[in-house]
Amino acid sequence: MVWYNIIKSWFYLITIFFIWSCNSQGDNHIMPETTYVVDSIDMADGLSGEVGAMAFLPSGKLIAAFRRGEVMTYDIEKREWSVFAQGLHLPLGIEVLSENEILVMQYAELTRIKDVDGDGQADQYLVETDDFGISGNYHEFTYGPVKDESGNHFIGLNSTSSGGVMMDELRGEKKEIGFREKGMYAAVPYRGWLMKWTVDGQLQPFASGFRSPNGLGFDLDGHLLVTDNQGDWVGTSPLFHVEEGKFYGHPASLVWEEGWNRGRPSDLPIEVLDSMRQRPAVLFPHNIIANSPTQPLCDDTGGKFGPFAGQILVGEMNQERIVRVMLEEVGGALQGACVPFLDEQGLRKGNNRLAFDEEGRLWVGQNASGWAGSSGIQCISYTGKMPFDILTMKIIEGGFELTFTKEISEDILSDLNHYLVSSYYYNYHEKYGSDQMDKKDIGIQSIEVLDKGKKVRLLLDTMEKDRIYEMQLQDVVSQDQDTLENNLICYTVNHLK
């Protein structure tokens, strides 16, 4: 905690200096010292502060749900908290319908909650759908909802954990072959599935193979993106582009596929499972990028939050970090790179839920629930100072093309010593997690500097698919003497160009 406090105080100093310098300079244009400012929001007295869900009301107020079942609103101007609803069970998602009506995903159901009499507090809690199994196991988290352009919603059902038990009384049919004594399992319906709640109110199985999908979102093109958590059959945490009817790797859920007659899915040979599964669009190398990724949120602020509009931000539980993801379509599928974002700028760990407000500020809600994490809410604003960072990493024939937010001298960019490239893969197997496999250094054949030093094309000695290419940029400074914010980037190569 000591060094965390040191970082915090250092950060406050910078903020104070920034405010002071702005004030003292009057109307002179002076660039702020930092690109992003992280503010911690004072929580209401008595609130656990562990955030399960966050959204914004039409009035601009924040609405958030917490671990002990409260739904609170926060007036950003007045800095005032008010109770909207209470008594919910593990609320993990909110969709705002109007100023006085919301959908909340809680443990047992998707609930429509409304303040009917207009006194500011909800008085009606009606079931929208509870057409899925629950067994009273602590790990049966329920995620979402997120809504597509046609008005269909998607929710995610966590697999059941052998770290807990099933109650004697269940909701839904129980399948013995879905049970496992070890790891995650799916003995009640649709555990490990992504479900589609259709416009006409039907809850339908949509895609299978999820272990702990604590994060659903869409990109600007309407692709449904879902994160999962490292564990059995998940060598390192992934981000998937999820499409109907496909299987994403964790076998437990397969017992609930219509007409399933192949016995215990976890007994299927790994080669068979491997041939059935879809590859993650992006892998987050464990302990390097993220250990427990959460909600993917598309930067749809159109530049209000900085130069990364259209990219995906993903929360991370275990580190004081948000991860930035850039996707591209290669070989008919999405793949791309991930890079740390906002390291050591005062952000806490436990970053569970993300939401942009109208001004393009990013609100981050933190949680722990017994895992590594923290609690509270922080608000991140873009000061307008252009960060020096990697804007995009794209695959090209024989290598990669990096684009930066600022110009860099040709001397630096064309010097091999500034790049360290390695590649490796993660095993797909029943064992919990995977080591980095076959890690090898990759030589650089040639470097081409383009666009006045904003872009560089690197041709590598070898380019192989089904591997992660990790690139470290060392001692890279921009023409205006900024140092690179994040110098580690990992690209998941599913398809070559």
Place this chain on the structure above:
Amino acid sequence: MKSLKNIWLSIITLLITTSGSISQTVELKAVGGLQYDVVRFKVKPGGKVKLVLKNTDDMDHNLVITEIGAREKVVKAAFQLAEKGPKMEFIPDISEVLYSIGVISPGEEKTLTFTAPSKEGVYPYVCTYPGHGSFMFGAMYVTNDEMPELSEDLHVPESRRSGQMAASSHDHHTQKKFHPYETTPPYMYRIFMPDSGPASIAVRLSEDLSYCWDAVRCQLRYAWSGEFVDPSEPWSIKGDAMAKVLGEKFYIENENFPLHIGNSPSEVEYRGYRLNNDGFPEFLYTVNGYLVHELLLPMRDNNGILRKFRIPDLDRDLVVESSPQKMSKVSVSKGSKTRSGYELSAGEGKSFELSIDRLK
């Protein structure tokens, strides 16, 4: 020559290992909630210690014994290993690391044998797996004296100074403020409850009365008098945990669903609840397609619970089954009494009351 040297070495090693017999065996478990089950232990200065670490959690952990006072420094150094971390099992190569057990997966066990430092003092042990170090630690006392009172021991995590696992519930007599609002009845929690289904609702009706309603079976499961529930365990740990009922049950309902409309078995579907003007929930559910409203209220002087039913569309006879009770008496306001309950006509069944009177 070389082989002779090896033999000598083996003999010497054998002598050392047999003569330096283990003076103490310590068994530690990595358990859920980012903690070791044992947060401190005592060894003799210079004593030979066998430490067995078993991982019963569902994620990876390690264990590092550090120099006196060096826990935070070691945790920080481990974090700074960044991408080199996994290969080094998150154990930094610095002099403050005295002994260590590398990463062990769930279910695994590893043993470390070492000689305790000869210098007396408190040597921290800590899991340096990223994100774990600020919670998951303990203290190895190297001393011939007694350890201090646990409640005052600043070398163990604060949550463990009460002598209980962090997983254990808090003492409800010192109930802390759980919410940013006053909890005056009526109020409710959807939470895991004992002797009920996985979608239970605990309702505090009055300063003396509470009940548990099951949103899977759509029925009242039981009611009790006394305090409400202790929800602290499910709200503080990672793992299965239920709220604790703090009182004495005076009503326990039969497993059979009590309302029968028509001859076919009752099929129920939970629809939600509305809070009335006083904040009491009125549950909504269907029985064989008929929408039922059920509002539960405390009786005057907390003498029992009044269940007010409304089935506006009822167009056939209704049978209300009553559960025999030892500590309360059940009666229905309308219809004719039978051996197992009451029979109500369609007109009577549209609106009736079921009273649960506590026996004094």
